[in-house]
């Protein structure tokens with residue numbers, strides 16, 4: 001590769017390859033055109049914001065007309081921090097005191 005060629009982004013290439021390889025018919029999905037709530041956590045995004053965003057995404061999934069097909073498809077996808085078929089990813093929290101809403 002020369003200095004004038006743009007460096008391929010491996011994550012994007014892998015994502016596109018995965019979409020083409022494992023694509024499901026999700027025509028009519030509620031998330032089309034509104035992918036941001038489903039994205040994995042940003043590098044400096046506060047965890048409370050991530051949880052709020054992901055719960056909003058799960059609410060979108062709950063009214064999605066292709067939820068059943070998406071559920072089948074999502075089972076074959078890697079755990080990458082995205083919301084799929086209404087399932088919230090496990091978001092690691094830093095060690096510390098438990099949250100008030102989860103305390104016994």
Ligand code: SF4
Pocket residue numbers: 026029030031032060061062064065066067070071083084085086
């Ligand atoms: S169930 Fe959720 S993730 Fe799946 S297609 Fe519908 S809106 Fe998108």
